[in-house]
Amino acid sequence: MPPAARWKRHTEIINKFCHAKTDKGAFVNIYESLCAITGRDYVSREKEDTYIYSRDSGAEPPRPVDYVVMPGTVEEVQRILLFANEEAIPVTPLGGGFTLSALVVPQKGGIVLDMKRMDKIIEVNELSRYALIEAGVSQASLRAYLKKHHPRLQHSTPEAPPAVTVVGNALIQGHGHITPRYGLTSDMVNGMEVVLPTGEVCRLGSSAVTDSWYTRGPIPDLPGLFIGWFGTTGVVTKLSLKLYPRPQYREVIVFSSDDIDAIPEVIFELTQLDLLEDFFLITQEKPDWMNHIFYVVILSAHFEEELAMKIRIYSDVAKKIGNGKTIKVVENLHPALYKRFLDVPPQAAVAADFRKGGGFQYSAAILSFDKVPACWRKGIEIAHNHGMVASYVHQVLTCHSIMFGFNYSFNRADDKDIAAARQAIDESNRFILETEGMIWKGSSEAQKLIMKKMDPATAMLIEKIKKAMDPRGIMNPGNWEVPR
Ligand SMILES: Cc1cc2nc3c(=O)[nH]c(=O)nc-3n(C[C@H](O)[C@H](O)[C@H](O)COP(=O)(O)OP(=O)(O)OC[C@H]3O[C@@H](n4cnc5c(N)ncnc54)[C@H](O)[C@@H]3O)c2cc1C
Structure with missing residues (x-):
């Protein structure tokens, strides 16, 4: 880069990243002000640090981050927010940063407030x-x-x-x-x-x-x-x-079935007993033996007799649903799967098809049970349209609803593959809303779809609350905004 251009770029960077004009017209040095609060070791504006905060492990495109700050005390958080509020600098709080929907990747730059030092x-x-x-x-x-x-x-x-x-x-x-x-x-x-x-x-x-x-x-x-x-x-x-x-004894029972339309009834019957600890549904088109609906039920108990009774009851239930024709107990569960399902937390997702390149993204819906068959079929259709293998892990949340994951894997090194995953997520999100489902932890794009469908009076209430609590709009701006 010629020296003049380099200097221009340098000045732009200094102006954008280091200084903000106050209401009174004076400039403040943002970096130095943040260092004065937490100490230099816990503030960075260096590319090699901000790079990692400018993206997450999902398929969302990266977005620039200006500063990363790691506060150590509540007083430091307080001083950072007071300062950011005064200077109108966006602040995005971050825990682990693993939602996959880029909720911690700032939409409008500013400070990422990484909370990991406050770990007591x-x-x-x-x-x-x-x-x-x-x-x-x-x-x-x-x-x-x-x-x-x-x-x-x-x-x-x-x-x-x-x-x-x-x-x-x-x-x-x-x-x-x-x-x-x-x-x-x-x-x-x-x-x-x-x-x-x-x-x-x-x-x-x-x-x-x-x-x-x-x-x-x-x-x-x-x-x-x-x-x-x-x-x-x-x-x-x-x-x-x-x-x-924390119960001492745990066991897993897996049922299999091929009847998509029976899923709501099976979930209803298995949750009607009120005896299970955890309950999820998995399937995958490849390998062939995984290409069924698997109901994974985790039972736990404080006494051996209690566990034996629960196992017996659940095995009997299978015989009653659809006169014993809808689901059957999987007798010889592979030991590796048995161990993974019984782990805390269970490792159900490891069964999923992870493509070369390691990318994984899911659009998650909170659904009433009756909507599962339609979403099941649509998820497979979307995966096939984008050249992917359909693969699901859904956790039954309570006896009222299920977290339905439209899973898509992609190759991180392949831009076309990433674009296909994004498209598949967008199609899933639109279908979730059409089917009267709720999108869980949606990206900013998904939030826009939700806000568009939301009762305008509710959207106005959200806006009013945000304004009352955050008058300068510094907190993770770009999220839950009412479309104009
Ligand atoms: C392979 C895989 C499996 C997963 N399985 C599950 C699962 O079984 N169940 C499940 O629930 N989730 C699951 N998730 C989703 C997600 O990882 C978890 O929900 C996780 O617990 C989110 O926590 P986090 O620390 O990563 O949150 P972050 O991504 O850091 O933050 C989430 C949101 O909260 C805000 N936030 C964070 N900390 C604060 C704070 N201190 N103050 C104010 N706002 C804050 C952020 O700004 C962001 O909007 C999975 C993710 C992956 C990658």
Whole structure:
């Protein structure tokens, strides 16, 4: 690059990345201001650092990031937000960054607030069964901590990479291995500490009134202002999560079937018993032996006799559904699959067809059971139209709904393949909405589709809440925006 052009580029970069004009017309040096808050070691604007934050492992295109900051305390989060609010700099909170729908890749540049340094497990209350944790605590570290110090307790663990955060999972209404029994991770939230974009630190749940974090009510349900909002209303710094008894004995029963239309009835009958711990459906077109509908039921118990009884009951149920013709018990489950299904979390997705190049993306729908056959057929059609092998893992969430994953694998080194995956995701999202399903953790494009279909009065309410909480629109802008 000739020196003049290089200098012009350098000036552009300095202006864009280092300085912001204040309301009073003076320039502030953003980088130095952030360093003054957290120390130099925890701020970066270097390409080799921002590169990794400018993309996620899904099929969404990369987007530029100006600064990455890793706060160590709630006071630092507070000062960063006060500063960003003053200078109107976008802030995107990040936990593990594994939604695959690029929710933590900023739409409008600015600061990525990486919460991983705030990783303390502050308290485990064994008697009232909850854990108070900081926002950066990973699923794996909470699981290991409980196993070591509180072996009779467990938390609901998603089948996501171990580095994902517990807070990230709760905030996107995620689901773990005991969801069918106890509900979504967001239902397990007792309370939170949050920093508002305008700098106030608030406690929600019983901790707002007492020194204890054991219940969410009975006061106005404010955690809902942060759950499902994709970081657009504030930063969660602490969260109290419900823990549950950890049974000693577990077993897996797998049923197989080829009847797509019978899926709603089978799910209804298997969940009607109210005895299972986890329940998912898998299939895959290749290899041939996987090309069936597999119902994977995980049973758990505190006593051997209890487990034996549950196994017997579930085996008998198979004989009753459709007069014993709809599903049958898989007698010789491969030992490797048996172990993977019984792992906590289960490793159901490893059965999926991962193409050369390692890319994997899914569009997820929360569906009522009656919509599953239509989505099942459509997912296969979309996969075939894009030259992919159809492959599914769906977790039954509660006895009311299912997380239906339209899975697409692609080669990261092949732009055409990535474009096909994006197209397949977009088609799936449109179909989900047409079928009266709900898109889960949708990308900004999917959010636009949702907002278009949303009742305008509801969309206006979302806009009003965001404006009240984040008057300068600094929090993860580009998400949950009302289309104009
Ligand atoms: C292979 C694979 C399997 C998966 N399986 C499951 C599964 O079984 N169940 C499931 O639920 N999910 C699953 N996921 C999806 C996802 O990885 C998990 O839900 C994960 O727990 C999300 O947490 P995270 O830390 O990665 O969140 P992030 O991606 O970091 O954040 C999610 C959202 O929350 C916001 N956010 C994060 N932290 C804060 C904070 N402190 N304050 C305010 N906002 C914040 C972010 O801005 C973003 O909008 C899977 C993903 C993969 C790749």
